[in-house]
Amino acid sequence: MIRFDHATKSYPGGTVAVDDLQLEAPTGQITVLVGPSGCGKTTSLRMINRMIEPTSGKVWLDDTDTASMPAHELRRQIGYVIQHAGLFPHRTIVDNVATVPFLLGTDKKQARARSMELLERVGLDPAFAKRYPAQLSGGQQQRVGVARALAADPPVMLMDEPFSAVDPVVRDQLQDEFLRLQSDLGKTIVFVTHDIDEAIKLGDQVAVLRVGGTLAQLATPRELLSRPVDAFVAGFVGRDRGYRALGFTQSGSLRTHEEPTVTLGDPLPSGSDRDWVLVVDAAGAPQGWLHLGDQPRGAVVEDRMLYRGGTLATQGGTLRAALDACLSSPSGRGVVVDEAGRLIGTVTAREVLDLIESQGTPS
Amino acid sequence: MIRPLDSASSSPLHFFGYFLDHRSEDLGWLWDHTWLSVVPVVVGLALALPLGWLARRYQWIYPPMMSITGLLYTIPSIALFVLIPPVLGMDPLNPLQVPIALSLYSTALLVRVVADGLGAVSEETVQAATALGYRPVGRFFRVELPIAVPVITAGLRVAIVANVSIVAVAGTIGMDNLGRLFDQGFTLSVSQPYYPPIVLGIVLCVLLALVLDLLVVLVSRMLTPWRRAVPS
Numbered sequence: 336m337i338r339f340d341h342a343t344k345s346y347p348g349g350t351v352a353v354d355d356l357q358l359e360a361p362t363g364q365i366t367v368l369v370g371p372s373g374c375g376k377t378t379s380l381r382m383i384n385r386m387i388e389p390t391s392g393k394v395w396l397d398d399t400d401t402a403s404m405p406a407h408e409l410r411r412q413i414g415y416v417i418q419h420a421g422l423f424p425h426r427t428i429v430d431n432v433a434t435v436p437f438l439l440g441t442d443k444k445q446a447r448a449r450s451m452e453l454l455e456r457v458g459l460d461p462a463f464a465k466r467y468p469a470q471l472s473g474g475q476q477q478r479v480g481v482a483r484a485l486a487a488d489p490p491v492m493l494m495d496e497p498f499s500a501v502d503p504v505v506r507d508q509l510q511d512e513f514l515r516l517q518s519d520l521g522k523t524i525v526f527v528t529h530d531i532d533e534a535i536k537l538g539d540q541v542a543v544l545r546v547g548g549t550l551a552q553l554a555t556p557r558e559l560l561s562r563p564v565d566a567f568v569a570g571f572v573g574r575d576r577g578y579r580a581l582g583f584t585q586s587g588s589l590r591t592h593e594e595p596t597v598t599l600g601d602p603l604p605s606g607s608d609r610d611w612v613l614v615v616d617a618a619g620a621p622q623g624w625l626h627l628g629d630q631p632r633g634a635v636v637e638d639r640m641l642y643r644g645g646t647l648a649t650q651g652g653t654l655r656a657a658l659d660a661c662l663s664s665p666s667g668r669g670v671v672v673d674e675a676g677r678l679i680g681t682v683t684a685r686e687v688l689d690l691i692e693s694q695g696t697p698s
Numbered sequence: 699m700i701r702p703l704d705s706a707s708s709s710p711l712h713f714f715g716y717f718l719d720h721r722s723e724d725l726g727w728l729w730d731h732t733w734l735s736v737v738p739v740v741v742g743l744a745l746a747l748p749l750g751w752l753a754r755r756y757q758w759i760y761p762p763m764m765s766i767t768g769l770l771y772t773i774p775s776i777a778l779f780v781l782i783p784p785v786l787g788m789d790p791l792n793p794l795q796v797p798i799a800l801s802l803y804s805t806a807l808l809v810r811v812v813a814d815g816l817g818a819v820s821e822e823t824v825q826a827a828t829a830l831g832y833r834p835v836g837r838f839f840r841v842e843l844p845i846a847v848p849v850i851t852a853g854l855r856v857a858i859v860a861n862v863s864i865v866a867v868a869g870t871i872g873m874d875n876l877g878r879l880f881d882q883g884f885t886l887s888v889s890q891p892y893y894p895p896i897v898l899g900i901v902l903c904v905l906l907a908l909v910l911d912l913l914v915v916l917v918s919r920m921l922t923p924w925r926r927a928v929p930s
Binding site: 420421424434 | 820822823825826827828829830831832833836841844845847922924927928
């Protein structure tokens with residue numbers, strides 16, 4: 336547990352970066368600090384490992400006042416990941432990861448063996464171990480950064496916009512892997528970002544800070560979307576809140592309708608009373624919709640005829656995915672698949688909305 | 699002390715014959731010249747490291763320190779050689795005046811190099827090192843200095859080659875080194891120009907500079923395997 340106890344950071348000249356912050360980051364959970372630039376989120380983060388000393392107030396690590404021990408000893412117990420990874424260019428990847436164990440005096444061989452395990456754990460080929468940071472892509476460097484933070488198995492991790500410098504596809508991937516890693520490790524994590532979507536995706540709880548360094552709201556992502564406390568939080572959380580909140584509600588078992596299908600490579604169905612027909616592959620996985628009226632008679636169903644704009648909802652997934660499948664489908668019928676991606680059936684938007692209403696307002 | 703000529707040829711190309719005739723004396727001067735070129739650079743680096751660190755750590759020190767070291771470099775070497783003994787209360791012929799003067803030059807040159815080399819270490823790297831739990835001294839020697847090595851060794855190459863040249867000047871005030879060859883050539887050119895010792899001095903100075911420069915390059919490459927890592 337990390338606790339900010341009336342922590343304030345002000346600078347000569349009167350600038351207040353963090354103003355009387357009271358916040359608790361529970362053990363084993365991800366607490367995200369989010370807000371516009373100038374809201375003091377990074378300053379707050381850095382007060383935890385005393386990269387910045389509070390002007391007044393305290394920061395507690397469980398029952399220990401962080402100011403009561405030498406800063407370097409405190410920092411060796413706290414993993415730290417930053418935006419561009421900040422790897423040491425002159426050290427091999429494996430030695431970068433082993434930095435803190437080396438500092439703690441762990442046997443070199445043992446420290447390197449542990450680093451190799453960690454590299455694998457964060458999804459890096461062990462062949463990278465002997466390379467230097469300059470030889471890795473941004474996403475790979477960031478993985479090394481995470482491995483380095485984990486090397487001494489610290490109970491606490493601080494992450495300062497760790498995924499914001501990589502492209503959106505890699506970012507999404509890194510976020511998913513990070514969540515998977517965290518579900519295994521259960522670290523106490525404080526995560527800083529300016530991206531509210533990232534905050535909502537990753538946070539067990541989200542602290543929204545406003546310019547001037549005050550806490551605007553501390554809530555679960557779901558609560559933040561459904562009950563922003565004021566206009567600032569509502570504005571910061573952004574549009575489509577109702578829709579995004581559906582991402583936190585499981586759809587449960589959707590009652591689907593049977594959907595007639597045609598398989599790729601088969602002749603066009605004749606005598607169908609529907610405009611749109613769902614096309615599947617030989618394994619039964621939906622491939623796209625086919626508009627019957629546009630096709631010549633006697634043709635064979637080909638890949639290029641398909642309309643692929645529709646998204647798929649997985650049975651047991653979220654209401655958001657179910658509704659999106661309906662809204663994105665040209666036929667108005669949302670396609671529901673099983674875990675393996677095989678067609679189960681279709682639902683309509685009306686049915687999903689009924690389900691949402693029957694569950695009441697999300698909160 | 700000038701030896702009588704064993705060879706009558708005064709052709710510039712006869713420098714090798716001149717070398718063979720005066721081998722032990724010339725090799726002794728080459729050795730003197732070598733250590734006079736190298737030791738001051740080592741001393742200069744040792745002094746420049748803390749000074750360069752200070753100039754980086756306290757930004758306001760940087761501009762005046764660069765002005766002072768720049769001015770120091772403009773003092774003519776011959777003047778510095780002559781000035782050092784009275785200033786330090788040494789005997790006017792004390793042989794240490796030359797390495798002391800050269801150490802001052804090397805320091806002056808290397809302070810900027812060290813400061814700029816440390817400045818080239820990215821802020822993120824320094825922050826990461828601090829956050830991972832390095833103390834300032836450990837961070838300096840294990841992170842900042844190793845990363846600054848390429849910039850610093852580039853400066854060392856300039857300093858060591860410049861020293862080879864400045865040491866020769868000290869030969870003209872009677873200090874033993876390859877500069878004495880120029881003195882000899884001058885003295886022997888009374889009735890007509892006599893080139894061999896002068897050309898020999900130049901050849902040996904250039905060879906010495908090349909060898910020392912190569913050594914610095916080799917050491918630098920040994921210290922920075924990471925610079926040869928090709929991005930893939």
